Structure formats: C-alpha cells, structure tokens
Amino acid sequence: EVQLLESGGGLVQPGGSLRLSCAASGFTFSSYAMSWVRQAPGKGLEWVSSISGSGGGTYYADSVRGRFTISRDISKNTLYLQMNSLRAEDTAVYYCAGHNCGGNCYSGFDSWGQGTLVTVSS
Amino acid sequence: DVVMTQSPLSLPVTLGQPASISCRSSQSLVYSDGITYLNWFHQRPGQSPRRLIYKVSNRDSGVPDRFSGSGSGTDFTLKISRVEAEDVGVYYCMQATRWPLTFGGGTKVEIK
Numbered sequence: 617e618v619q620l621l622e623s624g625g626g627l628v629q630p631g632g633s634l635r636l637s638c639a640a641s642g643f644t645f646s647s648y649a650m651s652w653v654r655q656a657p658g659k660g661l662e663w664v665s666s667i668s669g670s671g672g673g674t675y676y677a678d679s680v681r682g683r684f685t686i687s688r689d690i691s692k693n694t695l696y697l698q699m700n701s702l703r704a705e706d707t708a709v710y711y712c713a714g715h716n717c718g719g720n721c722y723s724g725f726d727s728w729g730q731g732t733l734v735t736v737s738s
Numbered sequence: 739d740v741v742m743t744q745s746p747l748s749l750p751v752t753l754g755q756p757a758s759i760s761c762r763s764s765q766s767l768v769y770s771d772g773i774t775y776l777n778w779f780h781q782r783p784g785q786s787p788r789r790l791i792y793k794v795s796n797r798d799s800g801v802p803d804r805f806s807g808s809g810s811g812t813d814f815t816l817k818i819s820r821v822e823a824e825d826v827g828v829y830y831c832m833q834a835t836r837w838p839l840t841f842g843g844g845t846k847v848e849i850k
Contacts, residue, residue: 666839
C-alpha cells in the first residue's frame with residue numbers, strides 16, 4: 617500500500633525558511649514522479665512543484681519559483697520542499713502527491729499524504 | 739496558463755438524485771500524444787483529496803460506478819448518478835496537460 621507522510625510544517629516568520637519532508641513507502645520511490653500541492657485555509661487546491669522519478673526534472677509554479685526548491689533522496693525514500701523567503705500568502709496545508717504512471721509522468725496524483733500546515737506570520 | 743472553470747460553485751442535491759459538475763478549460767487539454775490529462779478529485783472536510791477519475795473518464799479502483807467522467811477538448815463533466823451521503827464535499831477538476839498544472843476552483847456538494 618502506498619503511504620505518504622509529510623512533516624516539517626509549523627509557524628515561521630515572514631522572510632523565514634522551512635523544509636518540508638514527505639516519507640514514502642509501499643512503492644518503488646524512484647519510479648514515481650512526485651508533486652507538492654497546497655491549500656490555503658478555506659481555499660482550493662494549488663499545484664506548487666513537481667519532480668521526476670530520477671530527480672533530474674523539476675517544475676515550479678510562478679508563485680514559488682526562485683524561493684522554493686523541490687528535491688528527493690532516493691536512498692531515504694523521501695521528498696523535500698525547501699521553502700525560503702516565506703510570505704504570508706504561503707500559509708497553507710502542503711500535501712505531497714505521487715504519480716503512479718512512470719518516472720516522467722506528472723499527471724497521476726493518485727496518492728496523497730495527510731498534509732502538513734505551514735503558517736507564515738509574525 | 740490554462741484556466742480551469744468549474745460550475746456550479748455550490749450544488750445542493752437530494753439523496754438518490756443525480757448530480758453533474760462542469761469543468762471548462764481555457765485551452766484544449768489534448769496533449770501531443772493524443773491523450774487528455776484531465777483528473778477529478780473529491781475532498782471531504784478535513785481530509786486529503788482523493789482522485790476519482792483520470793484521463794477524463796477512467797474511474798479509479800474502489801470508486802463506485804455511480805461516478806462517471808466525460809468530455810473532450812475543453813469541456814468536461816463529472817456525473818454522480820445517485821448521490822449518497824458520503825459524496826458530500828468539494829470536487830475539483832485538474833489538468834495535467836500543460837505546465838503549470840492547474841486546478842478548478844472547486845464545487846461544493848451538499849445534501850439538501
């Protein structure tokens with residue numbers, strides 16, 4: 617069974633940094649492209665970033681490009697999202713999602729974690 | 739960017755009655771391989787989203803057959819043939835044909 621478990625959320629001041637982790641199990645991690653999706657309080661879903669199975673391909677939403685970095689450690693079966701220069705508008709629940717359709721396929725979103733809350737506030 | 743527009747925003751339904759949600763994209767979602775990467779998700783309050791439908795009309799494992807997806811090009815529909823209490827929540831369409839990936843704004847389904 618595919619399991620995704622996010623961690624690393626919390627309260628951070630504007631301009632600060634945070635690193636989210638997503639521990640994966642139940643599948644061959646390097647075979648899945650992965651993504652981060654966020655949801656601001658009371659709002660809809662927003663795609664943030666995606667990474668290929670090998671880690672060689674990365675994609676970002678304009679709203680986070682240059683501030684966020686997605687990466688993965690295949691030896692640890694873990695996906696990361698390094699978030700720098702955080703803003704109030706980055707406040708959201710951050711979900712990791714997996715794509716069971718090949719390492720360079722980003723359309724799956726067939727598995728989701730439970731989410732981790734990031735609050736950016738002074 | 740591809741804008742995904744869902745309607746209605748809110749959908750009160752009677753148990754046992756059908757429901758239909760529309761999703762329109764600002765550009766064709768047909769990829770160069772001929773496949774349309776349009777997904778539907780359901781999110782219950784306090785829970786993570788769950789994929790229901792992928793590539794327009796393919797139902798995920800464990801999804802009841804009262805759910806069906808249809809459409810082509812820029813116009814898509816999610817139908818529930820007979821709404822049950824567990825179907826409440828917010829439904830989102832999402833396109834994965836073009837970067838950036840984009841979601842519709844959501845349709846909240848509630849029981850009358």
